[in-house]
Amino acid sequence: MPLFRADLHLHTCLSPCGDLDMSPRALVAAAREKGLDMIAVSDHNSAENAAAVIRAAGLRPMVIPGLEICTVEEVHVLGLFETVHAALSMQDLVYQRLTDQPHRPDLFGDQVVVNEEDDVLGFVDRMLIGAVSLDLTQVVAAIHERGGLAVASHVDRPMFGLLAVLGFVPENPALDALELSRRVDPGRFLAERPDARGHPLIRSSDAHHPDQVGLAWTEFELESPTFREIRMALKGENGRRIHALYPPPRPTGMNAAGG
């Protein structure tokens, strides 16, 4: 079965912390340059730029629409969906449960909605930074109700990572995968975190700038690069599987942390 490179956690200029250069065309160009077959668009609490990236990409890379949701516990969870419609349905729920405080771009950065030609269509006025009033269990259930995959983001990170916030991987809900950031060596991580063993592990760049696209990725063994195939791989069904996490560990003596 062929191998596909997937970086399933990318931000665009819609995320207040995302670089304004992170436009659909720039993102797609960076993904192609890095040889990525699949990417996911996952802005903070919003999917408003997902369709633009899908259109900008055309046939390659394959783009999965999603959101990175901040739960009431302040755990970041990726919701990845088969269709833009499902992602926007999740966005509707998230918007209902976000603070209605007006956004302050001077403090947090612009939230830019663009089209596939990188034209600015407008700005999101609500504050996308911040947590929804739904707990982790409720967020994962809502993702699953919409046919999506729920992945705990950057579980190794000290802020907003599942393990730092909640101490250990909870028994419930059933997350579809745990994501490791580009800053941690997977082997070392698993040696230190036995509670993470037994969960599907992926690795993503969490890029906020075009230069960061593809700094980490997951290699999947799939029939074809589709959302359904990814889901099968995370469940280990029909020979689909996670093949490897990249980049590989650095040689002994070098510090894998940093940046």
Added chain:
Amino acid sequence: MTLAEIRDALGLTVLAGSKGLDRKVTGGYASDLISDVMANAPAGAVWITLQGHVNTVAAALLKDLAGVILVGGRAPSEDTVSRADAEGLPLLGTDRTAFETAGRLYPLVG
């Protein structure tokens, strides 16, 4: 000082684990990162947090904490309540903030 005495002094609501209210409190700890509590909270402390996730109960048991005060009017999830009841770990609630709660608690157990 016992948790029941602290409940009375601070006007806290018992949310779960009432059978453990006679537990002795020998200190306090305030944090919303459960990993930090698991690393640093001293045994016997009452833990001030707004983290109502069920993992809060497990971390409190792991560290032999006396109980948990959930601040800011936060509601614990259903599984948090049932786990705290099953373990007899008192979960007390207040609408006050962590700052106000810690300030009132400090002269009592600090």
